[in-house]
Amino acid sequence: MNRGFIGTIVLIIVALALAKYFLNFDVFSAAETPQGQSTVGYVKSIIDTVWHYISGPAVFVWSKIIWPILKLAYDNFQNLIHMGQGVELPIVQSPSI
Numbered sequence: 001m002n003r004g005f006i007g008t009i010v011l012i013i014v015a016l017a018l019a020k021y022f023l024n025f026d027v028f029s030a031a032e033t034p035q036g037q038s039t040v041g042y043v044k045s046i047i048d049t050v051w052h053y054i055s056g057p058a059v060f061v062w063s064k065i066i067w068p069i070l071k072l073a074y075d076n077f078q079n080l081i082h083m084g085q086g087v088e089l090p091i092v093q094s095p096s097i
Helices: 005-023 027-032 034-084
Strands: none
Touching: 027 034
């Protein structure tokens, strides 16, 4: 089964919530133990290393692709709301990439 990154994060959050509810497991107290501190440090170093390699492409994709699409959608949604209120506004054109 192929799951994306967001799906994996949601699955982890749901698993932690279920562990808290059914097993009375507290993530924060587990992270305070020496083994928990070691694990948190290890995970942090992995995340830092991965971010070091993907930060350039990720920032490029965010600033050149994702942000303009979100801004265009938000601006057009705002224009739609204003037109529904009787204000005539032009539809925003997509920015040139």
